[in-house]
Amino acid sequence: MSADPPLLDNPRSDRVGSIRALGRRAARDRHDRFLVEGPQGVRELLRHAGHRAEAVYLTPEAAARHTEMEELARAAGVHLQRSTEQVLAEMADTSHPQGVLAVATRMHVTAEQVLADLGPDDFVVVLANVRDPGNAGTVIRGADAFGAAAVLVSTASVDINNPKVVRSSVGSLFHLPISTGTPLSELLSICRDAGLRLLAADGAGDTALPAVDLSGPHAWVLGNEAWGLERTTLALCDEVVSVPIVRAESLNLAMAATVCLHASSAARHNG
Missing domain, CATH: 3.40.1280.10 (SPOUT methyltransferase, trefoil knot domain)
Structure with missing residues (x-):
């Protein structure tokens, strides 16, 4: 992980669209992935189920506010991507995702x-x-x-x-x-x-x-x-x-x- 990763700033990119689609059950079923929005949910994902975290997206402002997020992502071996507020808003299911969002894999247990x-x-x-x-x-x-x-x-x-x-x-x-x-x-x-x-x-x-x-x-x-x-x-x-x-x-x-x-x-x- 580089110290200053490039900013994801295109809300119409294929990656943004594929993440946005996870708000729908059909896409979650097809890709076996789901969204985790907000600092508390993402923090607990990284702390307790880091192996299920695929990527973390956060705005520069959120990164400065939640300084532990990068350390948790690094410890879990998870890619952390800086993104603009517009990109986060496009990916999220809510209008105000608080600057932090992750993609996680589903858990399968009988x-x-x-x-x-x-x-x-x-x-x-x-x-x-x-x-x-x-x-x-x-x-x-x-x-x-x-x-x-x-x-x-x-x-x-x-x-x-x-x-x-x-x-x-x-x-x-x-x-x-x-x-x-x-x-x-x-x-x-x-x-x-x-x-x-x-x-x-x-x-x-x-x-x-x-x-x-x-x-x-x-x-x-x-x-x-x-x-x-x-x-x-x-x-x-x-x-x-x-x-x-x-x-x-x-x-x-x-x-x-x-x-x-x-x-x-x-x-x-x-x-």
Whole structure:
């Protein structure tokens, strides 16, 4: 890496166009790559999954502001390219990418691999047909924050490499194993075979969260934002758990997930 690399300044170049295309799922599927936007996400990519980083693009202003970025890129053996603000804006999915963007390779890991080495106190998250990218990314961030061992994403859920999912996870996407591409019924069967109790989070659940036994390995099964979990899915779970609320009509998916994951984490630390 040269001390003063040339500036990428043509927003209509083929390279810029190919990176911009990664905002679409078809291009991500075709090239097995995705975008990481913003200094926090790129920083966590380089620190925790540097082998998956293909290139980092940043403006001279961002390079001066985030001086650690070049050192992290060098340590990971990743190409770092100075680019104009216009080029960054053209490549990014957002209007204001904060001067930093990276291209990363997708992670491919099966549910069986993710669950192979579960500990006696581990818990995981299952996203069942979750479609909203902001919710999915926030749940991944919560799973990371509260110490979940993994996140398992069913087919028919949002692509976890969707730019909004990546941004909403704020780097947590690179901190814990995430499995995708398994049908929900099969995913629940794999969890059960791995010794996990299946806890469905549902507002109509018969068991209130404070009464749930959260000892031992378990999986929180979280449903679609609009219709929740289907009856057939609820029937496959060991318990259907509701989060008690005082006045609001309901909690959205990300809020309910945060409460459930915090309860699992607290049970570990207080047990």
